[in-house]
Amino acid sequence: MDGDGFPLRGLRVLEIGHFVAAPFATRLLADLGADVIKIEPLTGDPVRQWGEQVDGKSIWWSLHGRNKRSLACNLKDPKAIELILRLVRECDAVVENFRPGQLVRLGIGPDVLRRERPDLIIAHISGFGQTGPYRDRAAFGVIGEAIGGLRHLTNQAPGRTDLPPVRVGVSIGDSLAGLYAAFGLVSALWQRDRTAGDAKPRTIDVALTESVLSLMEGMLPEYGRLGKVRQPTGGGIPTAAPTNAYPSADGAYVLIAANSEPLFAKLMGLIGRPDLIGVARFSGNQQRVQNSVELDELIGQWSRRHDSETLIELLTGEDIPNSRVYTAADIAHDPQYRERGMILDVHDEAFDGPILHPGVVPRFGDEPNAIRWPGPAIGAHNEEILRGLLSMDDQEIFVLREKGVIS
Amino acid sequence: MDGDGFPLRGLRVLEIGHFVAAPFATRLLADLGADVIKIEPLTGDPVRQWGEQVDGKSIWWSLHGRNKRSLACNLKDPKAIELILRLVRECDAVVENFRPGQLVRLGIGPDVLRRERPDLIIAHISGFGQTGPYRDRAAFGVIGEAIGGLRHLTNQAPGRTDLPPVRVGVSIGDSLAGLYAAFGLVSALWQRDRTAGDAKPRTIDVALTESVLSLMEGMLPEYGRLGKVRQPTGGGIPTAAPTNAYPSADGAYVLIAANSEPLFAKLMGLIGRPDLIGVARFSGNQQRVQNSVELDELIGQWSRRHDSETLIELLTGEDIPNSRVYTAADIAHDPQYRERGMILDVHDEAFDGPILHPGVVPRFGDEPNAIRWPGPAIGAHNEEILRGLLSMDDQEIFVLREKGVIS
Numbered sequence: 044m045d046g047d048g049f050p051l052r053g054l055r056v057l058e059i060g061h062f063v064a065a066p067f068a069t070r071l072l073a074d075l076g077a078d079v080i081k082i083e084p085l086t087g088d089p090v091r092q093w094g095e096q097v098d099g100k101s102i103w104w105s106l107h108g109r110n111k112r113s114l115a116c117n118l119k120d121p122k123a124i125e126l127i128l129r130l131v132r133e134c135d136a137v138v139e140n141f142r143p144g145q146l147v148r149l150g151i152g153p154d155v156l157r158r159e160r161p162d163l164i165i166a167h168i169s170g171f172g173q174t175g176p177y178r179d180r181a182a183f184g185v186i187g188e189a190i191g192g193l194r195h196l197t198n199q200a201p202g203r204t205d206l207p208p209v210r211v212g213v214s215i216g217d218s219l220a221g222l223y224a225a226f227g228l229v230s231a232l233w234q235r236d237r238t239a240g241d242a243k244p245r246t247i248d249v250a251l252t253e254s255v256l257s258l259m260e261g262m263l264p265e266y267g268r269l270g271k272v273r274q275p276t277g278g279g280i281p282t283a284a285p286t287n288a289y290p291s292a293d294g295a296y297v298l299i300a301a302n303s304e305p306l307f308a309k310l311m312g313l314i315g316r317p318d319l320i321g322v323a324r325f326s327g328n329q330q331r332v333q334n335s336v337e338l339d340e341l342i343g344q345w346s347r348r349h350d351s352e353t354l355i356e357l358l359t360g361e362d363i364p365n366s367r368v369y370t371a372a373d374i375a376h377d378p379q380y381r382e383r384g385m386i387l388d389v390h391d392e393a394f395d396g397p398i399l400h401p402g403v404v405p406r407f408g409d410e411p412n413a414i415r416w417p418g419p420a421i422g423a424h425n426e427e428i429l430r431g432l433l434s435m436d437d438q439e440i441f442v443l444r445e446k447g448v449i450s
Numbered sequence: 451m452d453g454d455g456f457p458l459r460g461l462r463v464l465e466i467g468h469f470v471a472a473p474f475a476t477r478l479l480a481d482l483g484a485d486v487i488k489i490e491p492l493t494g495d496p497v498r499q500w501g502e503q504v505d506g507k508s509i510w511w512s513l514h515g516r517n518k519r520s521l522a523c524n525l526k527d528p529k530a531i532e533l534i535l536r537l538v539r540e541c542d543a544v545v546e547n548f549r550p551g552q553l554v555r556l557g558i559g560p561d562v563l564r565r566e567r568p569d570l571i572i573a574h575i576s577g578f579g580q581t582g583p584y585r586d587r588a589a590f591g592v593i594g595e596a597i598g599g600l601r602h603l604t605n606q607a608p609g610r611t612d613l614p615p616v617r618v619g620v621s622i623g624d625s626l627a628g629l630y631a632a633f634g635l636v637s638a639l640w641q642r643d644r645t646a647g648d649a650k651p652r653t654i655d656v657a658l659t660e661s662v663l664s665l666m667e668g669m670l671p672e673y674g675r676l677g678k679v680r681q682p683t684g685g686g687i688p689t690a691a692p693t694n695a696y697p698s699a700d701g702a703y704v705l706i707a708a709n710s711e712p713l714f715a716k717l718m719g720l721i722g723r724p725d726l727i728g729v730a731r732f733s734g735n736q737q738r739v740q741n742s743v744e745l746d747e748l749i750g751q752w753s754r755r756h757d758s759e760t761l762i763e764l765l766t767g768e769d770i771p772n773s774r775v776y777t778a779a780d781i782a783h784d785p786q787y788r789e790r791g792m793i794l795d796v797h798d799e800a801f802d803g804p805i806l807h808p809g810v811v812p813r814f815g816d817e818p819n820a821i822r823w824p825g826p827a828i829g830a831h832n833e834e835i836l837r838g839l840l841s842m843d844d845q846e847i848f849v850l851r852e853k854g855v856i857s
Contacts, residue, residue, distance in 0.1 A: 050641035093689050094668040103668030177786040181771040183707040189773045196619020207685035207695035212603020218665045226633040227812035233640045234457035248813040257811040258625045261501040261510030266778035267806025268509050278614035288614035300590040364588040366596045371673035379584040399674025404664040405634035406655040
C-alpha cells in the first residue's frame, strides 16, 4: 500500500512563490508525495514573519512549509537565474504567485523557462489573473474575497448591526486559489503523461477573485435571471430553517440544524413547544424560512436557559444534528480527529519539540499520511539540491556561497 | 490548442451523489472536459429544489449541473443496480457523498464495484470521514464548518456584539470537500496512468470537517505550542493593520488594505492625519496591530464623510489597495470578469433564454473554456448513455422504462 498515500511521488515542482496562495498549493502537492523545491530569498519567504513567533521562528511555518525543500538564493544575481534555469530542466512544473510580469522582469518568464524544459507546466496565481484591465492591480486576499462576492454575504442580515462585515477567519481567497492551482496542475500533468508525454507546454492561470466567484452557488445565475441581489443572512442559511448558531447560558453558541419535518418536530418537542408542530407558518421548509426570525427567537429563548454541555446532550439524545462552535482547543482534543490521524504531533527541531499539525487531506487508502518533515529552515536543502540534482561539487557550491548567490 | 482547455477529456466519472459536495467535485471535473454521468433518483437530486425557482426549475442547477450527463433511475430496483454495475466498467472513477455504508446497503459498495472494474478510483465525501467514532453522524455543512474551526473565527471580536457568529455566505465546507475530492481523484488518476495502468484500486476519503481544518493556517500549531486559542477579529486581520471594511456616507463598506509602511503613510496623508506617520504606536505592523481599534476608528471617521464612489477614487488615486464589497450586481458588470470570460451568458432551454454563469476555473491556455451545456433535465441523457455506453436497443430501453427502472 506504500504508493497509495503518496500518489504524487515522482512529480517535481519548483515553487517561486511567497505568502499564502502558491505555498499553499505546493503544500497540497508535497503532502501527497511531490518533491517541491521552494525558491526563497536569502532572507526567507516574508510569510515566515506572520503569526506567533518563538525565538524569531514562525510556528505556522512548521505547517505551511512542511514536506518541501528550501533553496535560498538571491534572484537579483544572474548566477541565481542560471541555477533556476538548470533546475527547471529537472522539474515537471512551476507554481508562482508574483505580480503578472514579475518573472519576465527577473529573466525567468515562461518562454525562457520553456527553452530549458519545453513541456513545463506553469501555474500562475494572482489577484485578478494574467490578462485583462485589472491584471496589474495589487493582489490582497481580502480584496479578492470582496470582489468574488464572499465578503458581502458573510454578514448579519441587512439592518441587524452597524459593525462592518466580518472577514472569513482565514485567508480563504488565497487558499481557494491554491487549491484550484493544485487541481489544475495535476489535471495538466495527467493530460501530458497519459499520452507518454506530448512535449506541449501547459499554462494554468488562477485568479483569487475568480476562485472565490466559482463557489458562489446560485448568486450570479439568480441575479442574471431575476435581478435578485443576494443578501447576507447572518448565522442562518437563506434556503433552510431552522438552522443557526444559538446562544447558551454559559455564553457559548451551539449549532442546531433541524430543517426537515421530522427534525423540526423533534426540536419543538424538546423546547417544550409541541403546539407549533403542524401550524401553518412553520409547516414545510419554505414557510419556516419565511418565519425564521420568529423561529430563531423561540429556539434562542430555550437555548439560553441551558449551558452548552446540556444543550448538546439534549439534542444528541434526540438525534438532532448539533455541534458546539469548535475552538482550537476543542479541535486538538476531538476523538474523531485523533482517530483519523488528523491531529499529529510532528517533531520540529526548530522548536526542539513537537508541533501540532493538521493531517494530510485528502486521505488515501487506510492509513493517514505521515508528515515527512516540518517547514525547513531558509536554504536548508541548498547543498542537497545542488549536489543531487545539478551534480555540483564542493568548489562550485563554495563559490556560489562566497559570492552571496546562495545562503 | 484544442486540448488545452479540457485536460480531463478522456476521463469518465460516475457521480452517485446529491446536494452540494459530490456534485461540486464533478462540476470541477466536467468543466475541464471529463465525461461525468450523474446518477439521479427518478425525482431528481433534491438540490434541484434549492434556491430560486422559475416554473419549478432551479436557476442554480443550470450552473451546478452543467457539462454533466444525467441518468435517472430507481436505485431500489435490482435492474438499476445492474445498470450501475455495467456502467462502472466504462468509468475510471466514482464520486459519492452518501452516509458511510449507504452504498454497501444499496448493493454497490466498493468491493462490488471493483469486481466490475478492478482499478476503479473511488472518492468518498462525508461529514466526518469513512472511519472513526463519528463516522455515522449526520453530515451537515454548517456542522462541518463549526467542527473545522471556521465558524468560531468568522465573527466580530469577542465582546463586540451579542449576535450569533455568522455563517460564511455559501456552503464553504461542502465546496472545500468537493475541491479536495477532485484534486485527490486526479492525483490518483495520474499515479494509475503514468505506469500505463497498474490495475490497483485507489480510494480517497474526504471529510468536510478535515477539509475545513486543513485551511486553518497557524490556529492549531499555535494552540499546541503556546496554548493560544485563536479568537475572531471581525473585519480585520489578526496579523496586519490597517486592513478592514470601512463605512461610507452612503452606507456601503469599502475595503482598505494599507498595512505596509509606505501604504500607511499614504493613507494617513489622505485622511488628513500626516502627524501620525512615524509616531511610536503606529510604527511598524506589530505596533499597528496592537493599536488597530484606535486606528480603525480614525480611518472610519474619515471614510464616513465620503460616499463610496469618492472613497474609491481617492484611494485609487493614491494607489492604496481598496475595493467596494461586491454584490452580485457589481460582479455581473465588472469589466475584468467580462474580459476574462468569467461572466458567461449560457443559453438554457429550460428557461428559454440565457442564464448567467461564472466561467471555468482554473483557466487553461489563452482562451476561457466554453460551457458545453447547462444543467440537464432529470434523466436527459438516459437513452444516449444506455445506447452509447451499454449498446442497449430500443426494446431493452422500453422495458426498463415500462418497469419504472429509468425515467
